[in-house]
Amino acid sequence: MKYVVGTKGVTRIQHPGLPHRPSNSRKSAVTVGLTFLSAIAILLLSMFVAISLGAKGLTLETVWAAIFQYNPALTPHQIIHELRLPRVLAAVIIGAAFAVAGALMQGITRNPLADTGILGINAGATFVVALSFAFWPGLPYGWIMFLSFMGAVLGTLLIFLLGMAAPGGLNSIRLTVAGAVIAAMFTSLSTGIAIYFDLSQDLAFWYAGGFGGIEWRHLKLILPVLLVTLVLIMPLARRVSLMSLGEEVAINLGINLRWTRFLALAAVVVLAGVSVSAVGSIGFVGLVIPHISRKLVGVDYRLIIPMSSLLGAILLVLADLGSRIVNPPEELAVGIMVAFVGVPFFLYLARKERRAL
Amino acid sequence: MNFNTPSRGKRSIIVSITLLCIAIAVIVISLNTGTIRLSPVAVLQTLLGNGSSDDQIVLFDYRLPRILVTVLAGAGLGIAGAALQGITRNPLADPGILGLHAGAAFGLMVFVSLSFTMDGSVALLIPLFAFAGSVAAALIIMLLSYDRHNGVSPIKLILVGIAVAAGFHALTLYLSLRLDEDTYSFAARWLAGSVWGRDWIHVQALLPWVVLCISYIWSRSKTLDAFNLGDAAATSIGTPVRSQRIILLLCAVALSAVSVSMAGGIGFIGLAAPHLARRLVGPMHRHLIPAAGLIGMVILVTADTIGRTIFQPNAIPAGVVVAAIGAPYFLYLLVRSK
Numbered sequence: 001m002k003y004v005v006g007t008k009g010v011t012r013i014q015h016p017g018l019p020h021r022p023s024n025s026r027k028s029a030v031t032v033g034l035t036f037l038s039a040i041a042i043l044l045l046s047m048f049v050a051i052s053l054g055a056k057g058l059t060l061e062t063v064w065a066a067i068f069q070y071n072p073a074l075t076p077h078q079i080i081h082e083l084r085l086p087r088v089l090a091a092v093i094i095g096a097a098f099a100v101a102g103a104l105m106q107g108i109t110r111n112p113l114a115d116t117g118i119l120g121i122n123a124g125a126t127f128v129v130a131l132s133f134a135f136w137p138g139l140p141y142g143w144i145m146f147l148s149f150m151g152a153v154l155g156t157l158l159i160f161l162l163g164m165a166a167p168g169g170l171n172s173i174r175l176t177v178a179g180a181v182i183a184a185m186f187t188s189l190s191t192g193i194a195i196y197f198d199l200s201q202d203l204a205f206w207y208a209g210g211f212g213g214i215e216w217r218h219l220k221l222i223l224p225v226l227l228v229t230l231v232l233i234m235p236l237a238r239r240v241s242l243m244s245l246g247e248e249v250a251i252n253l254g255i256n257l258r259w260t261r262f263l264a265l266a267a268v269v270v271l272a273g274v275s276v277s278a279v280g281s282i283g284f285v286g287l288v289i290p291h292i293s294r295k296l297v298g299v300d301y302r303l304i305i306p307m308s309s310l311l312g313a314i315l316l317v318l319a320d321l322g323s324r325i326v327n328p329p330e331e332l333a334v335g336i337m338v339a340f341v342g343v344p345f346f347l348y349l350a351r352k353e354r355r356a357l
Numbered sequence: 358m359n360f361n362t363p364s365r366g367k368r369s370i371i372v373s374i375t376l377l378c379i380a381i382a383v384i385v386i387s388l389n390t391g392t393i394r395l396s397p398v399a400v401l402q403t404l405l406g407n408g409s410s411d412d413q414i415v416l417f418d419y420r421l422p423r424i425l426v427t428v429l430a431g432a433g434l435g436i437a438g439a440a441l442q443g444i445t446r447n448p449l450a451d452p453g454i455l456g457l458h459a460g461a462a463f464g465l466m467v468f469v470s471l472s473f474t475m476d477g478s479v480a481l482l483i484p485l486f487a488f489a490g491s492v493a494a495a496l497i498i499m500l501l502s503y504d505r506h507n508g509v510s511p512i513k514l515i516l517v518g519i520a521v522a523a524g525f526h527a528l529t530l531y532l533s534l535r536l537d538e539d540t541y542s543f544a545a546r547w548l549a550g551s552v553w554g555r556d557w558i559h560v561q562a563l564l565p566w567v568v569l570c571i572s573y574i575w576s577r578s579k580t581l582d583a584f585n586l587g588d589a590a591a592t593s594i595g596t597p598v599r600s601q602r603i604i605l606l607l608c609a610v611a612l613s614a615v616s617v618s619m620a621g622g623i624g625f626i627g628l629a630a631p632h633l634a635r636r637l638v639g640p641m642h643r644h645l646i647p648a649a650g651l652i653g654m655v656i657l658v659t660a661d662t663i664g665r666t667i668f669q670p671n672a673i674p675a676g677v678v679v680a681a682i683g684a685p686y687f688l689y690l691l692v693r694s695k
Contacts, residue, residue, distance in 0.1 A: 166692045178691055184624060185684030191549045192677035196668065200545035201538050208530055283523060333534065339527030343520050347501055350516040 032303060035296050039310040046314055047092065050321040051084045082216070089223070090214040091320045092313040094279055097226045097271040099312025102286020103293065103304050104233070107240035108264045110247075111176050115286035116272035119179045119265070122281040123186035124155025125273065126207055130190040133206075134197040141213055144206075145221075145277045151186075152273030156265065158182050208333030209280030211320050222278050226271060230309060233267045234302070240264060241301040282335045284342035285312050291349060315341070369644035372637045376651035380428075383655055387424055387662040388416065426555040426619050427661045427675070428654050429563045431626060432571065433616035435653020438627025439634065439646055440574050440609040443581035444602055445511040451627030452613035455514070456498055456522035457491040458622040461614065462548050463525045464490020466532040469544050483547070484559065487618035490525075495610040497521055499603075509602055550623035550676025563619050570612040571650065577605060578642035585640070623676040625683045626653045632690070656683070 052063045065071075066080035098116065105114040116122065128151030132139055139147075162178050194200045239260045242250045250257060272286070293307040316334070319341065323332040388400045395403070395412060403412045434452065441450045452458060468486035498521050502513040533541055574581075580601045583591040591598050613627065634648035660678035667673075 162688060162692055174691060178688065181684050181687050181691070184680055188549070188624070188677045188680030188684075191545070192673050192681065195542065195546050195549060195677070196671050196673060198538075198542055201533070201536070201541040204530065204533055204541070204545075208534060333530065336527045336531050339523055343524035343527070346520040346523075347517060350513060350520060351501060 032297050036307065036310070039307065039314070043092070043310055043314050043317070046317045046321070047088050050088045050091070050317050051080060053321060053325055086214050086216050086219050087211045087320065088317060090211050090219055090278065091316040093223055093226050094275040094282075095285060095312035095314070095316030096230060096309035097275045097312075098282060098285040098316070099289035099293075099308040100230060100233070100305055101268045101271040101275075103290035103301065103308045104236075104240060104264045104268050105286070106290050107244045107301055107304075108261050109175050110244055112291070114176060115283070116268060116276075119159060119268065119272070120155030120182035120186060121152045121269065121272045122276050122283075123183040123190070124153070124158075125149070125151040125276045126203070126281065127151055127186040127190045127193075128154065129206055130193045130199065130203055133199050133202055134193050142218070142221075145218065148277035149273045152276055153269055155182055155186060156269045156273075160262075160265070205333075207281050207335075209282045209335040210323070210331060210333055211279055212331055214278065218278060222274050225274055229267055229270045233264070234305065236260065236263055236267070237301040237305050241299065244299070244301065280333075280335065282316070282338055284338050284346070285315055288342045288346055288349075289315060365639050365641060365644060369638040369641075369648065372644075373647050373651060376648060376655065380651055380655050380658070383658045383662070384424060384428065387427075387658050388420055390662055390666045422557050422560050423555045423661075424658065425560045426563060427658050429560070429567045430616040430620035430623070431654040431657030432650040433563075433567045433612045433653070434620075434623060434626040434657070435630035435634075435649040435651075436571050436574060436646055437609045437613035437616065438653075439631035439642070439649040440581065440605060440612075441627070442631050443584055443642060444605055444609065445514055446584060446587075447511065447515060448632070450515060451624070452609075452617065453522075453622070453624040453627065455518040455610075456494045456525060457610060457613050458617055458624065459522040459525035459529070460491040460494025461487040461617045462490070462622055463529045463532075464488070464493070464618075465544060465547060466529045469536065469540055470532050484562065484618040488614055491614035491617055492610070494521055494525055495614065499606070509599075509606065514606075546674055548622050549674035550621035550679070555619065559619050563615060566611060566615040570608045571646075574605065574608050574612070575643075575646050577601065578646060580605065581642040582640075620657070621674065621676060623657065623679055625676075625680050625687075626656055629683050629687055630656065632687070636690075 048060065048063060051067075052060055062076050063080060066074075066077040067085070070081055071077050072081075102115040105116060105119065106112055125148040129144060129148045132144060132147050159175065159178050159182060163175070166174060190203065191200075194203045239250070239255050242253055242255050243257065243260060247257060250260075275282075289308050289312045290304060292311055293304045297303040297307050315338065319334050319337040323334050323337045326332050326337075385397060385400065389395050389397055395415065399408060399412055400416065402408045403416045408416070438451045441452065441455065442448055444450075464486040465483060467490070468483055498514065498517050499509060501521070502509050502517040504510060504513065533544065536544065580596055583594060583596040584598070584602070586594075588598050617623070630653040631645065631649045633652050634645050638644040638648045656679060657675060660682070661675040664673040664675045664678045
């Protein structure tokens with residue numbers, strides 16, 4: 001097996017031996033523990049706030065009662081149970097899924113700018129949704145979800161196929177490039193379809209994302225899949241940490257690169273594909289959250305992955321809350337809300353870091 | 358450095374002449390085709406001033422300005438891409454990555470959101486707004502990636518570019534979701550790179566920019582070659598790295614901004630044309646730049662012709678055609694290369 005480590009682009013973006021600042025790499029167990037505890041506390045708090053605030057303001061007492069002593073006869077209880085609760089739960093699990101997918105991508109490609117958009121997942125999903133809008137208009141939400149997941153798989157399958165065709169398999173930089181090109185292709189094909197069939201704005205609405213359409217029956221589908229995947233990838237975390245130190249290091253330590261990469265990519269497709277198909281394409285969560293997690297808990301992916309899932313959940317719960325209360329009764333697309341927060345933060349990161357992120 | 362120059366030089370001249378012939382052939386074919394077909398002879402006669410008045414109207418008022426805009430914008434995007442890849446030392450840099458397209462799109466959305474009509478002379482302001490948008494994006498990117506100690510560092514430029522692009526995308530999306538359907542589909546078409554309804558005034562606006570920027574960038578080929586060696590080496594052979602990088606960057610930005618403002622946000626040419634050119638004539642910018650410009654020209658004129666003829670009655674924007682054909686080829690290259 002041949003692996004190109006010293007390709008210009010990779011070494012310049014990140015130095016293989018020292019992926020991140022050494023000062024961040026050692027955190028005491030107490031600090032890490034406290035960080036996790038506060039993240040959990042913030043998540044619970046923001047969930048409660050998100051359930052109680054909205055077009056109809058509800059008191060904490062009602063919220064508490066609606067969750068733990070549900071009474072279907074009361075309207076506030078119904079609002080909470082049927083509308084707010086599924087929304088908030090969806091934001092939690094999907095935020096976690098996007099963030100963890102981003103962390104995995106950044107680990108295995110050793111590219112600090114990798115996120116799920118890069119695998120062609122979002123673009124593949126959008127492409128298939130555009131097709132379905134054009135040829136089978138008026139499909140129910142559940143079907144669109146299924147089709148867009150198939151689109152996400154399609155985008156990633158193309159990358160796998162390319163990887164198999166390329167001599168020596170896909171190295172990190174080639175994976176990144178292939179993803180970017182496939183994303184560009186699918187995006188422009190969707191644009192073409194949308195323009196030809198006059199569907200541009202419908203597609204834009206779908207793409208902009210939102211939790212408005214989420215109901216319990218959708219949640220029953222996505223929640224188990226995402227939870228199981230999140231738990232199953234934990235054993236991968238150690239290998240991803242080693243891979244993020246450089247491919248040669250990982251090979252010397254006896255890691256099977258191909259297999260690890262395959263498993264991680266498969267997990268990314270499930271996490272991001274399901275999420276995109278449920279709520280549209282929400283960028284920046286997968287890019288920004290892993291960076292923040294790395295700053296908080298160091299370079300070990302056994303800590304980065306759980307921390308990313310907590311922070312991703314917090315970010316999306318708050319972004320969804322913001323999108324609902326910023327201009328009621330209209331809702332701002334969540335993707336826009338996330339970008340408004342994510343972009344300045346990312347710029348701050350890019351400026352502050354002496355080395356490139 | 359000069360090992361291969363004589364043979365490379367000869368090769369590059371041959372390649373350039375071949376590309377020029379292809380470009381002319383494509384332009385002639387493009388002049389012939391459309392809703393009203395003109396035979397090559399009719400085209401030639403009309404160009405020489407002997408055509409029927411109908412042919413003259415079709416050719417001079419509709420087809421020729423459109424094709425000239427395509428030609429100039431294609432060359433502009435190809436060369437801007439080559440320059441950006443040289444400046445950033447990143448073979449993946451293109452004007453789209455640096456957020457210039459996103460800025461132009463935002464400018465267009467602002468225009469569309471403000472005004473209620475797209476007919477008549479107001480429409481002439483569209484390129485202006487798009488240009489202002491992409492220059493604004495470029496300025497923000499440069500300010501944020503400027504560092505007192507190192508000037509504009511290539512990596513920071515790309516990082517900041519990605520973030521600024523995402524920010525502008527979000528703003529554009531925000532504005533676009535509030536538009537009515539007709540206005541939105543007009544804007545979407547334009548953003549996807551459709552060269553529809555271009556007038557002589559657009560050619561006149563485009564020409565001086567393209568000529569000036571291209572000649573300056575070409576005259577600085579040696580500097581671009583030196584950038585490839587890395588900053589330290591480039592400085593040690595006497596290249597004023599910091600000042601040259603900013604001037605060349607400004608040129609590339611102006612070139613792609615003006616191209617995008619006239620032809621819409623066409624991706625992929627800035628990425629693919631320099632790559633193809635590098636395969637044909639090697640990495641020396643003296644050879645690379647003309648080849649990249651010609652390739653960009655051929656790609657865009659072909660894509661525009663395909664887009665407006667094959668998918669009648671609804672035309673497909675050239676940008677879509679470029680990506681739909683360009684991407685598979687690019688993937689093929691990626692798999693083949695070692």
